[in-house]
Structures are given as C-alpha cells and as structure tokens.
Amino acid sequence: MDFRFNFFIDENENNEADTHDETELCSPKHKQASTEKSKQTATGNHQDETSKFCFKAAKEHDIPEDLNKLLEDKVLETASGLYYVKMSVVEMMCLNGADEEGIVSKSVSSHSDLIPGVYEGGLKIWECTFDLMDYLSEAEVRFSGKTILDLGCGAGLLGIVALRGKAEKVHFQDYNSTVIDKITLPNIVANCINECHGDDNENSKPPSKRPKVAECLPDMLTKCRFFSGEWSAVTQLLLSSNKPFSKYDIILTSETIYNPDYYSALHDTLAQLLDTNGCVYLASKVHYFGVGGGIYLFEKFVEERNVFRTSMVKTIDKGLQRCILEMAFKGSS
Numbered sequence: 001m002d003f004r005f006n007f008f009i010d011e012n013e014n015n016e017a018d019t020h021d022e023t024e025l026c027s028p029k030h031k032q033a034s035t036e037k038s039k040q041t042a043t044g045n046h047q048d049e050t051s052k053f054c055f056k057a058a059k060e061h062d063i064p065e066d067l068n069k070l071l072e073d074k075v076l077e078t079a080s081g082l083y084y085v086k087m088s089v090v091e092m093m094c095l096n097g098a099d100e101e102g103i104v105s106k107s108v109s110s111h112s113d114l115i116p117g118v119y120e121g122g123l124k125i126w127e128c129t130f131d132l133m134d135y136l137s138e139a140e141v142r143f144s145g146k147t148i149l150d151l152g153c154g155a156g157l158l159g160i161v162a163l164r165g166k167a168e169k170v171h172f173q174d175y176n177s178t179v180i181d182k183i184t185l186p187n188i189v190a191n192c193i194n195e196c197h198g199d200d201n202e203n204s205k206p207p208s209k210r211p212k213v214a215e216c217l218p219d220m221l222t223k224c225r226f227f228s229g230e231w232s233a234v235t236q237l238l239l240s241s242n243k244p245f246s247k248y249d250i251i252l253t254s255e256t257i258y259n260p261d262y263y264s265a266l267h268d269t270l271a272q273l274l275d276t277n278g279c280v281y282l283a284s285k286v287h288y289f290g291v292g293g294g295i296y297l298f299e300k301f302v303e304e305r306n307v308f309r310t311s312m313v314k315t316i317d318k319g320l321q322r323c324i325l326e327m328a329f330k331g332s333s
Contacts (some may be wrong), residue, residue, distance in 0.1 A: 021123040045187060058228070058237040061185065074090075075089045101177060109118055114258075133281075136161060143250065149173065151270075152173065152256040153173055153267070160186075167223065177229075192221060231268075248274055257297075258288040260301075271308075279328075284323060285323075309328055312324055
C-alpha cells in the first residue's frame with residue numbers, strides 16, 4: 001500500500017527542548033508569565049464555568065483511511081527527537097474554517113490559552129511534558145508489552161515515547177476533538193513514519209528531515225486509539241464499549257491538575273482505568289497562579305481519598321518549581 005504525504009519540515013533543526021519557539025512551547029522563562037496570565041484571564045472570565053468540571057461528550061476518533069490528509073500542508077518541527085506539527089500553522093488553518101469546535105477563534109478572541117469547559121490548552125506543548133519525558137528516560141521506565149494511556153494528551157508526545165518504547169497499546173485522550181484531529185493524530189503518524197525507518201534517538205540525533213512512508217506504518221497505528229471528551233465520559237465509553245478493553249498498566253499525564261475543580265473527575269478516572277498493579281506518572285508545576293491548583297494540593301486531595309499512595313520522584317528547580325508525582329493503588333505490588 002502506497003501513501004504520499006504533502007508536508008514540509010522546518011529547516012531549523014536547532015529548536016530542541018531548551019530552545020523552542022516560545023510562542024508554541026512552554027519554556028520556564030517565557031511561558032510562566034504567559035500561562036499564568038492566560039489562566040488568570042480564563043478564571044476571571046469564566047468563574048461560573050469553573051464551578052464544576054464541565055461535561056463534554058466522549059468520542060472515539062477513527063484513523064482516516066487516507067493518511068495523506070493527516071499531514072497535508074503541515075509543517076513539522078522536532079523536539080527531543082520527536083516530530084510535532086507546528087502549532088501556529090494549525091491555528092491559522094483552524095481560523096480559516098478547519099475547526100468545527102471553534103476553539104482557536106475563541107482562544108484568540110479571549111486572549112487566553114485556557115477557557116474552562118471550552119478549550120483546555122491542548123494546542124500548546126507545556127513545559128512539564130518535557131520534564132516527564134526526561135524522567136521516563138532517566139528512570140528507564142519500561143513500556144514494552146504494556147497498555148498505556150496518555151491522559152490530556154495534547155500533542156501526544158508522552159504517548160509517542162511509550163509507542164517507541166514498544167508498548168502493546170497506546171491510547172490518547174484530550175478534552176477537545178479539534179486537538180485530536182489536527183494535532184495528536186498527525187503527530188502520531190509523523191513519528192510512526194520516523195520509527196519505521198529506524199532513526200536512532202538514543203544519541204540525540206535529530207530525525208531525518210524528510211521521513212518516508214513504510215509498510216509497517218499501518219501496523220504501528222493499530223496499537224493506537226484516540227478519544228476526546230471529558231474524563232468521566234471517556235471512562236464510561238471505554239468501560240461500556242463492545243470493543244475489547246483492558247485497564248492501563250501506565251497512565252501518563254502532564255499539567256492536568258491546574259484547576260482544583262477537576263480533581264475529583266481526574267482521581268475517579270485514574271481509579272477506574274488504572275490496572276490493579278499499574279502506575280501513574282503525573283507532571284505538574286508546584287502552583288498554578290490564578291487558578292489555584294498545584295502538586296501539593298492535589299497530593300493532599302489524593303491522600304484524603306485514601307485510594308492511591310503517592311511518591312514525589314523528581315523536583316525540577318529551574319524556573320518555576322515543577323515536580324513528577326508517581327501514584328499506585330494502596331496495597332499494590
């Protein structure tokens with residue numbers, strides 16, 4: 001089966017994790033001010049909406065038969081040896097009518113990267129994603145043969161790391177369907193192409209500038225499923241589906257605890273979807289100014305529920321302090 005892809009590679013190959021375009025990636029210095037301003041704006045303009053976690057129906061997204069369209073007219077950049085589509089290009093396409101949810105226009109008009117219950121930040125790559133990617137590598141977390149969930153996936157980089165680590169299944173979830181269709185799915189396809197051609201990321205070499213399709217690409221994609229919607233709705237969709245479903249060995253999530261109003265929904269989702277002996281790796285800032293959430297508040301919430309045990313496995317002091325939290329069921333091995 002032959003696929004042709006119409007996309008472009010950014011010729012600037014030096015935009016690794018520490019030098020990303022600050023308009024798209026959340027660097028410690030720049031995005032702290034931008035993030036907190038956005039979240040303060042969102043909080044001020046949508047106080048009624050944040051009183052509870054807004055319901056959004058769950059949907060499973062099919063992988064298009066015509067894979068050409070996923071990367072059509074996309075510009076690809078690289079970070080930490082992974083491909084991702086350039087967000088600003090996607091945003092321009094969405095403003096021109098490619099966004100059925102209208103989240104880009106709403107984000108622009110409200111001058112906010114976060115509109116609770118409408119848009120939950122999935123069009124940005126937040127800095128804690130890279131913190132968690134670094135930790136997974138440092139701790140030599142093994143994905144081989146395991147079932148993985150990238151919760152609040154956005155660009156899907158954490159799930160892609162698991163996919164490249166030979167996970168048996170990798171599922172991706174984001175609040176917004178636009179994010180899954182325009183960001184997550186294209187990123188997975190781009191990285192599957194790269195993986196099939198055997199590029200070596202262990203030596204921090206950038207991927208080849210123009211990856212080509214390989215016959216194994218469809219097999220790589222069969223490991224993946226994609227979901228949009230609010231966490232509890234996605235949970236019910238998974239648990240009630242006629243499709244075979246096994247609980248997750250590892251759940252990866254980054255920057256999903258900024259709003260305390262969401263803690264109950266997140267906790268219940270983790271409790272219902274994590275395997276008995278599974279593990280959650282959660283990356284977060286210590287505190288999210290203007291919204292009120294943060295790692296210690298969430299850890300206290302979890303302790304009060306008395307379902308999970310928690311361990312702070314890494315603290316990052318560069319810029320605003322950030323942490324990696326590991327969670328597992330109490331009594332699990």
